[in-house]
Amino acid sequence: MAQKLTKKQSISQHYTHRLCKADGSYFWIxxxxxxxxxxxxxxxxxxxxxxLKRINSAFTALETxxxxxxxxxxxxxSQLYWSDYVHRIHETDQLTFKxxxxxGIKFYHPDAIPTLTSGLQKLEKTGESYSIDLNFITNKGKNLIxxxxxxxxxxxxRVVRNFGxxxxxxxxxxxxxxxxxxEQRIVLALKAAKIGVWDYDIENDHLIWDDRLxxxxxxxxxxxxxxxxxxxxxVFPDDLDAAEKVFAQAIKSHTYFNHEFRVITDTGEIRSVLGMAACIYDVNNNPIKVTGVNIDLTESNRIKNDLKAISERAQHSAQLAEKMAEKAKAADLQKSAFLANISHEIRTPISGVIGLVDMLLDDAEVNQISEDKRQYYLGLIKSSSRHLLSIITDILDFSKIEAGKISITNQPFDLLQLVEELINDFKHRAAExxxxxxxxxxxxxxxxxxxxxxxxxxxxYNLLGNAIKFTQTGTISVRVRLNKKTQEQANLVCSVIDTGIGIEQDKLCVLFEPFEQVDSSAKRRAQGTGLGLPISRKLVELMGGxxxxxxxxxxxxxxxxxxxFGIYSESSLTDAPANKGDTDNIPGHIFESCHALVAEDNDINQLVIQNLLAQLNITCTLANDGEEALAQLDGEAAGFYNFILMDCQMPxxxxxxxxxxxxxxxKYQQVKNIPIIALTANAMASDKEKCFEAGMNGYLSKPVTKSILSDKIIELLQDSKDTNT
Incomplete structure (x- = not known):
């Protein structure tokens, strides 16, 4: 069992064996x-x-x-120990990764590192413990919490050891x-249907009502x-005996309680209530708990008493809804179609619910109605309510997209430079x-x-990011070509090809749908709500692609x-304006002999502004920064300018x-009162206030159209003329 020792050896290696004691029990030595x-x-x-083995076994079991x-x-x-499970979460090899x-800190999301570092520092200095939830990135790139x-x-x-x-x-x-x-959907459904919920513990005679009840x-x-x-x-005294009997019979026969009765409020008002409930039984078939709902039918009964008036009002409301839809269609065809569809879809289940409730109430012998017929009607009411809930859910989901409305701009840019800069950026990410x-x-x-x-x-960025994110080994191939269609337009065709996990064919149909997950176990962790590709598709379509x-x-x-994409020329930025107002004809003589000083450091913006002013027959002088602008105003040429277009952020x-x-x-007395218009990319309300506080007369946020620019210039020049007069 033991190896033979040489004369030079004094201690052999360790051995561990399971031995039997005299009493027949076993122990490890x-x-x-x-x-x-x-x-x-x-x-x-x-x-x-x-x-020790028991402790280790217990630790392993507890960890599992x-x-x-x-x-x-x-x-x-400074010796750091990770258990097997910690290594598994980090996706590291415990044999090679020490x-x-x-x-360990580098695995956390950059936003989470300060929180963790602070907790570790307090733990080391004062022994103050911590328990925190943090965003985490595994060794293989998975995003975890x-x-x-x-x-x-x-x-x-003194703190000598930290553990956790x-x-x-x-x-x-x-x-x-x-x-x-x-839970939120259930709450919305209950509120929309005006339903109250209750629970009754039969054994302890304990009744719970929600706020609606x-x-x-x-x-x-x-x-x-x-x-x-x-x-x-x-309960109204005349209705109590029947309600109690139906309730007791439902529990005894293992059927649903479904009964209408009246109640008296603290103020003496009599209301009609429809009660529905189901009982829960223990292993011995004894009833232990009842859960149910109450629906206030008071308003429905009032509607029944004046059905003709309600029908007339409903018809009138439908006519108004149709007129509103027609007016909306003239302003925005897409939104009017949406409103008309929602108007129809909402009124259909509501009409169904009201109609079916009226049918139940219309029978003077409602309590004698057959159970099958009652269940059939209630099933239809439930179906209509569910349909209404699905519509509300769709509206909420749609509003998430609507809240982030996007617009497409037209401006000159270097396409080759944009693509190559992006490729260079992602080469580093791929190399990692x-x-x-x-x-x-x-x-x-x-x-x-x-x-x-x-x-x-x-x-x-989204396509390349996804390709790298879902590719563990192999190659990301980017193929870009530019096909000229005409002298004014070219088509960009770009393919991003990866050797990653791929997508199952039956999942491709939901790939571009908002809030859909192709892989709930992996992709959801990587993409959150899954809006990246749907937004990309929306952007591509808005750009005509x-x-x-x-x-x-x-x-x-x-x-x-x-x-x-358009191929840049002097007229390419104004051939297809976004709004009708951009193409309004402006008399050529209105800005005759008008000269502007433009302080703008961006070359492309200079070109755009110069083009806009040229279309208005306004001559302009360019200044690349504030110092150049002041140099133009310091001398005889100062009185040559009628107004200044001033960018806010310049070197x-x-x-x-x-x-x-x-x-x-x-020093600039001669042009002290010259109209100055802020033409800047800063579009917050505070930015506008800052411009006026500095002494500017007008404010325009980029991008600006010819008509808007013209209106602002005319306004300020007129104000300046009136002031001087």
């Missing part, structure tokens, strides 16, 4: 040989490790059952969000004792995952094109976009300080 160098005698020294890992660090030796404290706890061991007033737990909360958090969403019964919580007698006291980024282009001309560079970059995908599960995907001297100097420095 860790032992080794010792040799006395003087007497050459041998000794066996062992240690009972049974308790709770999905919680363990970590610790000795502050004297963690250090700094390595984890719970990290930290505790300390203090000896002689580590748990993946991602699925738990996602389930919690789904649960909250479901107190409203229906017209009583206060102060007088409510939570007993079945509270309900009995509220040891992926190859292969880029080829054809027909990409050097020059300016007209379109929305920001939105194009957003689309390409198309997007399509070819994919094979396990082999990769190919996303291709086709977008038309050397910004637009605010430049304006203050013009208004306050005697």
């Amino acid at each position: 860790k032992w080794q040989f010792y040799r006395d160098e003087n007497s050459s005698e041998y000794y066996i020294i062992g240690e009972d490790t049974s308790e 059952v709770t999905d919680t890992g363990y970590w610790e660090i000795d502050l004297d030796t 963690p250090k404290l700094d390595d 984890v719970n990290a706890t930290g505790f300390s061991e203090v000896i002689n007033g 737990t580590f748990k993946d909360l991602t699925m738990q958090k996602e389930d919690e969000i789904l649960r909250q969403g479901l 107190f409203e229906i019964y017209g009583c206060s919580r102060d007088s409510f004792k939570g007993r079945l007698q509270d309900w009995s006291n509220s 995952k040891s992926l190859k980024l292969d880029y080829l282009s054809a027909g990409m001309e050097v020059g300016l094109f007209v379109g929305d560079p920001h939105r194009l970059k957003q689309i390409l 198309s997007i399509n995908v070819d994919s094979e599960f396990g082999l990769g995907s190919n996303f291709t976009i086709r977008i038309p 050397k001297l910004d637009g605010f300080e430049t304006t203050r100097l013009i208004r306050q420095d005697d």
Whole structure:
């Protein structure tokens, strides 16, 4: 059992065996040989490790059952220990990856690192424990939410060891969000249908009402004792006996309680209530709990008494709705269609619910109606209510997209430079995952094109980001070509091809749908709500293009976009204005002999402003910054300018300080009162106020149209003329 020792050896290696005691029980012993160098005698020294093995086994079981890992660090030796489960969450190999404290911190999202660092510092200095939920990125790029706890061991007033737990909360958090969403939908459904909910514990005679039930019964919580007698006291005396019998029979026969009765409120008002309930039984078939709902039918009965008037009002409302839809259609065809459809869809289930309730109430012998017929009517009411709930849910989802309305701009930009800058950026990202980024282009001309560079970059960024995110090994191929259609237009065709996880064919149909997840176990963690591709498709379509995908599960995907762009010329920015007002004809003589000073540091913006002013027959002089603008106003040429277009953010001297100097420095006395218009990309209300505080007379946010610019110039020149007069 033990190896033979040489004369030079004094201690053998450790052995661990399971041995049997005299009483028949087993124990674990860790032992080794010792040799006395003087007497050459041998000794066996062992240690009972049974308790330690039990502890380790219990620790392993606890870690497996709770999905919680363990970590610790000795502050004297800086030795950091991760349990197997901690390694699994980090997606690291425990045999090759030996963690250090700094390595562990790097796994957290940059926004979460300060919180974790602060907790570790307090733990090390004062022993103050922590338990925090943080965003986390695994070694393989998965986005998780984890719970990290930290505790300390203090000896002689000094923290010598920190330890804690580590748990993946991602699925738990996602389930919690789904649960909250479901609860909110249920609450909305109950509120929309004006339904009150109650629970009754039969064994303990304990009755619970929600807020809606107190409203229906017209009583206060102060007088409510939570007993079945509270309900009995509220029921109209003539209806109590029948209601109690139906209730008792439903429990006895294991059927649903479904009965209409009247109640008397604290103020003496009589209301009609429809009660529905189901009973829960224990293993011995004894009733233990009843859960039910009450629907206030009072208003429905009032409607029944004046059905003709209600019908006339409903018809009148429908006519008004149709007229409103027609007016909306003239202003916005898409929105009018939406409103007309929603108007129809909402009124249909509401009409169904009201009609079916009236049919139930219309029979003077409603209590004698057959159970099958009653259940049939109630089933239709339930179906209509569910349909109404689905409509409300669709409206809420639609509003999320509507709230982020987007617009497409037309401006000159360098297409080749944009694509190559993006490729260079993603080469570094691909290299971080040891992926190859292969880029080829054809027909990409050097020059300016007209379109929305920001939105194009957003689309390409999303496609490239997804390709890298879902590719673990292999190549990301980007193929870009530019096809000229005419002298004024060219089509950009860009394909992003990856060797990633691919997409199953039956999932392609939902790929571009908002809030849909192709893979609930992986993609949801990577893309959150899944709006990236739907937004990209919306942007591509708004730009007049198309997007399509070819994919094979396990082999990769190919996303291709086709977008038309204008080829820049002097008229390309104004040939297709977004609003009618941009093309309004402006008399050519209105700005005759008008000269403007334009302070703008961006070359493209200079070109755009110069083009706009030229269309208005306004001569302009360009200044690249505030200092150049002041130089133009310091001398004989100062009186040559009729107004100034001033950018706010410029190098050397910004637009605010430049304006203050013009208004306050005697050096510029000649142009002290010249109209100054802020023409800036800053579009917040506070930015506008800042412009006026600096001494500017007008404010326009980029991009600006010819008509808007013309109106503002005319307004300020007229104000200036009136002031001088």
